Amino acid sequence: MKNITKGYINGEFVTLHGTQIFNLINPTNHQPVGQVTLGDEEDVQRAIAAAKTAFKSFSQTSVATRIQLLENLKQAVNKREKELIEVMILEYGGTRQFCTMSLQNAIASFDNMITTLRHFEFQRKSGNTFIQLTPVGVVGIITPWNSSNSFICSKLATAIAAGCTVVVKPSEMSALQTELLTACFHEAGLPKGVYNMVNGLGNVVGTAITNHPDIAKISFTGSTVTGKQIARSAVDTVKRVTLELGGKSPNIILEDADFEQAIPQAVFGAYMNSGQACIAPTRLLVPKDRLETVNQLAKAAAAHVVVGNPADAATNVGPMVSEKQFERVQHYIQVGLDEGATLLAGGPGKPAGLEEGNFVKATIFTNVRNDMRIAQEEIFGPVLSIIPYENEEDAITIANDTMYGLAAYVTSANEARALKVASRIDAGRVCINGFKHDPMAPFGGFKQSGLGREFGVYGLEEYLEPKSILL
Numbered sequence: 246m247k248n249i250t251k252g253y254i255n256g257e258f259v260t261l262h263g264t265q266i267f268n269l270i271n272p273t274n275h276q277p278v279g280q281v282t283l284g285d286e287e288d289v290q291r292a293i294a295a296a297k298t299a300f301k302s303f304s305q306t307s308v309a310t311r312i313q314l315l316e317n318l319k320q321a322v323n324k325r326e327k328e329l330i331e332v333m334i335l336e337y338g339g340t341r342q343f344c345t346m347s348l349q350n351a352i353a354s355f356d357n358m359i360t361t362l363r364h365f366e367f368q369r370k371s372g373n374t375f376i377q378l379t380p381v382g383v384v385g386i387i388t389p390w391n392s393s394n395s396f397i398c399s400k401l402a403t404a405i406a407a408g409c410t411v412v413v414k415p416s417e418m419s420a421l422q423t424e425l426l427t428a429c430f431h432e433a434g435l436p437k438g439v440y441n442m443v444n445g446l447g448n449v450v451g452t453a454i455t456n457h458p459d460i461a462k463i464s465f466t467g468s469t470v471t472g473k474q475i476a477r478s479a480v481d482t483v484k485r486v487t488l489e490l491g492g493k494s495p496n497i498i499l500e501d502a503d504f505e506q507a508i509p510q511a512v513f514g515a516y517m518n519s520g521q522a523c524i525a526p527t528r529l530l531v532p533k534d535r536l537e538t539v540n541q542l543a544k545a546a547a548a549h550v551v552v553g554n555p556a557d558a559a560t561n562v563g564p565m566v567s568e569k570q571f572e573r574v575q576h577y578i579q580v581g582l583d584e585g586a587t588l589l590a591g592g593p594g595k596p597a598g599l600e601e602g603n604f605v606k607a608t609i610f611t612n613v614r615n616d617m618r619i620a621q622e623e624i625f626g627p628v629l630s631i632i633p634y635e636n637e638e639d640a641i642t643i644a645n646d647t648m649y650g651l652a653a654y655v656t657s658a659n660e661a662r663a664l665k666v667a668s669r670i671d672a673g674r675v676c677i678n679g680f681k682h683d684p685m686a687p688f689g690g691f692k693q694s695g696l697g698r699e700f701g702v703y704g705l706e707e708y709l710e711p712k713s714i715l716l
């Protein structure tokens with residue numbers, strides 16, 4: 246049991262003014278693993294004041310200084326990688342496979358920003374006008390629980406690269422992970438007030454950050470519903486906002502694909518991060534006349550999905566983060582049944598022998614229509630919908646018939662054809678023939694999946710204001 250009573254303000258772990266307690270529960274077995282004291286408005290005020298003061302000098306630092314700080318941060322996080330993975334498995338219930346990858350991404354985000362900075366032009370010229378890209382100010386960073394430390398590292402790295410200072414509010418369910426990460430940041434020796442962190446609830450600490458006039462920008466990752474609330478409260482002070490929101494990503498398998506390979510890959514892909522992934526390909530679009538073959542392959546693949554203890558290296562799907570999330574996924578499985586979709590694998594209830602944690606059966610529905618709720622709404626659990634299409638045109642129409650547009654996937658034996666299809670999908674990221682990651686390419690959503698982009702040059706520019714100086 247760990248008792249976390251402190252936030253991190255102005256270069257120190259400090260006791261918070263807030264007194265409300267939140268219990269941290271291991272999602273694998275419902276055992277308590279800790280308690281966290283939640284901050285309040287007064288804590289937010291202090292954190293923002295520290296970040297505001299630090300911004301005065303930090304915004305003037307050289308690129309070389311900031312590259313050195315990013316290097317120090319990378320080394321400090323790298324040193325405690327193993328502990329960070331273990332605490333993520335314990336508190337979040339992420340599988341060892343996923344937590345390992347997530348930490349690698351977190352560490353790489355510092356290097357990616359160093360590379361970006363080395364080639365970035367903060368001074369530009371347009372005709373006779375000088376353009377200076379200046380840091381936007383104090384950034385409020387609000388993150389979800391599904392890959393907490395990698396979001397914090399990536400957003401902090403970008404802020405530091407730009408010369409901004411930050412106040413972070415992680416999910417209250419990620420307090421153990423954030424405390425360890427903050428200890429790493431402390432060791433890296435950032436100037437006082439550059440990084441501040443207040444644990445707390447969204448409607449208390451989160452709202453205090455989004456309403457505060459001294460916050461110039463919000464970088465948010467989380468649900469579309471919350472993203473809209475944040476954008477609304479940010480408007481009064483015309484804050485810049487970057488929103489990384491939900492998804493319901495289509496995975497189009499064209500009829501010339503190798504189904505024996507593509508279908509099992511699609512099933513395992515849908516269950517990435519135990520299905521709690523914004524980019525998970527949860528709508529599998531397949532040719533109608535091949536549906537029987539797809540069903541057989543998908544069912545066989547589901548039988549190989551290991552649901553269980555996330556600490557085991559072989560586990561593909563761990564528990565849902567909380568009982569609330571478990572109930573949400575159960576609700577959607579029932580909705581799928583009520584809507585008349587055909588249950589191909591899994592279904593309601595917990596898998597046998599896993600009654601102690603928030604475990605869900607690896608579930609597949611087939612014969613799903615795209616207008617069903619299970620095809621339109623983000624479930625955020627291991628539930629895949631197989632949707633048949635008539636032809637390529639129909640597949641593209643179905644893929645785009647969603648309020649989301651975060652990611653999409655296309656599989657074909659003909660790369661040129663897949664590329665043509667990809668260019669017609671309304672999504673911020675389209676992967677061809679497999680699940681790919683490019684940490685330097687812009688990441689973000691079309692439509693209600695978000696606003697703005699993260700990573701690389703596009704991500705950095707979101708933390709900068711262009712100033713034109715006319716001679």
Ligand code: NAD
Nearest residue numbers: 388389390415416447451452467468471489490491492523
């Ligand atoms: P959430 O929206 O419930 O919470 C995210 C964060 O916002 C938490 O820290 C929460 O405390 C805070 N928050 C809640 N209400 C707030 C308010 N009114 N003002 C300010 N802050 C507030 O999301 P979640 O359940 O933690 O995470 C799951 C969601 O995140 C899914 O919808 C998923 O798709 C999305 N997500 C998106 C991406 C992406 O990059 N696009 C990545 C991961 C997760």
